[in-house]
């Protein structure tokens with residue numbers, strides 16, 4: 001029998017309360033090597049608090065976190081040599097240049113000096129290498145933060161909102177970089193509130209809402225959660241609605257249009273067109289639409305709020 005590998009991250013019934021605020025309220029998930037796991041949630045959902053507990057920056061009210069099969073405790077310092085992280089606004093020495101900042105981190109991580117230049121280049125920071133970090137744009141500060149997190153090829157990367165401040169080209173570049181690292185075997189845990197970005201990057205998504213994990217989805221299954229509908233327009237919408245209802249397809253209003261969500265309407269729009277034509281009310285618009293990812297996310301979180 002094959003045994004499954006020990007998860008790189010294992011979070012069990014994690015809770016953090018601040019007085020009456022249930023910032024994290026019983027969260028479970030695991031991340032294995034080679035995975036890009038995204039904690040996806042609206043502002044205030046509990047993502048940063050979860051990440052801070054993972055990194056032992058704050059202690060949980062209850063529950064546990066293990067990294068590489070070992071419990072995270074304030075004294076388990078040896079764990080951090082295998083972890084690169086970036087949480088909230090990246091901190092840098094403001095008077096040091098980009099290269100000097102990376103060199104300081106390289107020395108702390110006992111990395112050979114040549115890794116500094118490779119890292120500067122890898123993160124697209126070569127044109128800014130000799131600028132003081134306080135002069136950097138938000139996007140380049142983020143690149144510097146990522147550069148420091150990536151130094152030493154950590155087996156686990158924990159990144160809170162890694163796309164913060166990056167322009168679209170930067171987002172694409174960093175996405176590829178993270179995918180390459182995961183393909184090389186790193187485990188990556190990140191947080192984001194941008195569903196479209198997460199859909200392009202993550203292999204698995206944990207949706208967190210009001211401190212709870214609502215659902216976990218393989219990124220490849222996101223599309224399965226999108227609902228399809230047939231949109232219908234005609235010169236007389238009221239007549240069209242009546243004809244469709246009489247034919248057993250009661251429509252819903254969709255702005256200026258009517259919408260049908262029944263499976264056979266979506267798979268056979270020609271049947272609906274025939275019904276309308278036969279009743280003397282031919283369609284002027286007939287199109288199949290799919291929920292966008294934001295709609296899917298909002299539906300999943302709303303279900304949790306109003307079951």
Ligand SMILES: Nc1ncnc2c1ncn2[C@@H]1O[C@H](COP(=O)(O)OP(=O)(O)OP(=O)(O)O)[C@@H](O)[C@H]1O
Nearest residue numbers: 018021023041042043044045046047048049050193
């Ligand atoms: N130190 C604290 N004291 C009191 N409440 C806190 C503290 N830190 C976080 N919270 C609250 O806990 C909840 C979760 O916050 P958290 O920062 O984890 O959310 P988030 O999902 O990371 O949101 P964002 O995307 O805005 O960063 C929020 O209601 C927040 O106000």
